[in-house]
Amino acid sequence: MDEQWIIDKIKAAGLKLTRPRMLVIEVLRQNKNGFISADEIFNLINHKEKVCDLTSIYRTLTSLEEIQLVEKSDFFGEASQYRLLSHQDHYHHHHHYFKCNECGKIEVLCGDCNVVQYENDLKKRGFSNLSHRLELSGLCPSCNK
Amino acid sequence: MDEQWIIDKIKAAGLKLTRPRMLVIEVLRQNKNGFISADEIFNLINHKEKVCDLTSIYRTLTSLEEIQLVEKSDFFGEASQYRLLSHQDHYHHHHHYFKCNECGKIEVLCGDCNVVQYENDLKKRGFSNLSHRLELSGLCPSCNK
DNA sequence: TCTTTATTGCAATCTGTTTGCATTTACCTT
DNA sequence: AAGGTAAATGCAAACAGATTGCAATAAAGA
Known part of the structure; x- marks a missing residue:
């Protein structure tokens, strides 16, 4: 190691x-x-x-x-x-996840997070300390053939 | 009933x-x-x-x-x-969920879903049959005082 | 090397859920 | 309204994933 x-x-x-x-x-x-x-x-x-x-x-x-x-x-x-x-x-701690329904593999997706907008709306409605988790599923590129 | x-x-x-x-x-x-x-x-x-x-x-x-x-x-x-x-x-089947860290209650949030954009990006990268689940947590309006 | 304290292995326990099977019940037919 | 049949039930046992208590062990500072 x-x-x-x-x-x-x-x-x-x-x-x-x-x-x-x-x-x-x-x-x-x-x-x-x-x-x-x-x-x-x-x-x-x-x-x-x-x-x-x-x-x-x-x-x-x-x-x-x-x-x-x-x-x-x-x-x-x-x-x-x-x-x-x-x-x-x-240092850059937030991720989204993708799980393939075919092979079962879970991938970490690094990308922009437009859920933040959504959180802002909720804050206006009285929610606070928000965090979220986004899990996607479907077919991954290799199973999608 | x-x-x-x-x-x-x-x-x-x-x-x-x-x-x-x-x-x-x-x-x-x-x-x-x-x-x-x-x-x-x-x-x-x-x-x-x-x-x-x-x-x-x-x-x-x-x-x-x-x-x-x-x-x-x-x-x-x-x-x-x-x-x-x-x-x-x-007929209108898609939801997001919010769980309060204080009282533990889970709420169903009905609102716009801007995750669809994100899914479109993924489709371009070879993913298909996408669905997702968005779970938020934090403090709900009544616990946030 | 010795000592202390964290960590380990094992067995037992737990929670949430599922399964096998004999008994019961809903409901279709007459 | 009674009877037959397939579906659904209760119970006990099994399951999977995870956690806990405790005595034995091992890491790391003195």
């Missing part, structure tokens, strides 16, 4: 650099930009021999989410999916 | 007018425009004596969702919530 900033961030948060954590991070890194479930992480880590418990994976993911290294997505009531936030994500 | 169109719709779908179904619909009707979980429905129905099983409530909700009398919402990984679709909803 190279990415020093990840290690720095973990240490800065007062968390220990343990084996399960390193394994989880390594899997997340290899899954760059994609989402993956706790169970899938578990299977990838343990496919040769059992080296890490599922419980520890959940706990690791929760910790890493707390220090903003990981983002959790609950997409349409299915098992939660996780992804490693990139260095940039920390 | 008055609303004849509900009964008509159930019969038209070839479903029987059973007691559990009537009870569930009655609860949903009294909860007009709001979302409610299977468990809450169960408790409302059975608060005096047990007259209907939770299993039947789930099955009823599934059936009613299939014939588009009920809408299901999986909000941020919590228990699924359901609401009765109004007569109009059948």
Whole structure:
């Protein structure tokens, strides 16, 4: 594992650099930009021999989410999916999601967010502290043939 | 129960007018425009004596969702919530949702949908069959004081 | 190396939901 | 109004995803 900033961030948060954590991070890194479930992480880590418990994976993911290294997505009531936030994500934090109905893959869409207009209208109606989540689905370019 | 169109719709779908179904619909009707979980429905129905099983409530909700009398919402990984679709909803079917972080209530927001622009951009990039779901959260007008 | 405290593995538990199956009920036919 | 049939029910068991308690272990500062 190279990415020093990840290690720095973990240490800065007062968390220990343990084996399960390193394994989880390594899997997340290899899954760059994609989402993956706790169970899938578990299977990838343990496919040769059992080296890490599922419980520890959940706990690791929760910790890493707390220090903003990981983002959790609950997409349409299915098992939660996780992804490693990139260095940039920390500063530019808002995303939209696309899930393909064919291959099931979840993509992060980086683009303009015109929902902000909508939020402004709501503020005028008395709402506050607004945040939102936009989830799209359909067919992704590769399944759309 | 008055609303004849509900009964008509159930019969038209070839479903029987059973007691559990009537009870569930009655609860949903009294909860007009709001979302409610299977468990809450169960408790409302059975608060005096047990007259209907939770299993039947789930099955009823599934059936009613299939014939588009009920809408299901999986909000941020919590228990699924359901609401009765109004007569109009059948014809004008797209909504956005707002969940208050304080009181937990989910509201249906009827308003313009400027996400359509965004979908058009995606179509140009090869995506198709797009649909979306917009979930907002924050403080609702009554909790925002 | 020693000590402390966080973290782990395991088993048990939980919540929300679904399934199998024998019994019951709505409702169509007569 | 009674009877037959397929659909719907209740109950118990199973399920999936996730969390918790606790004793054993391991990371990292002294």
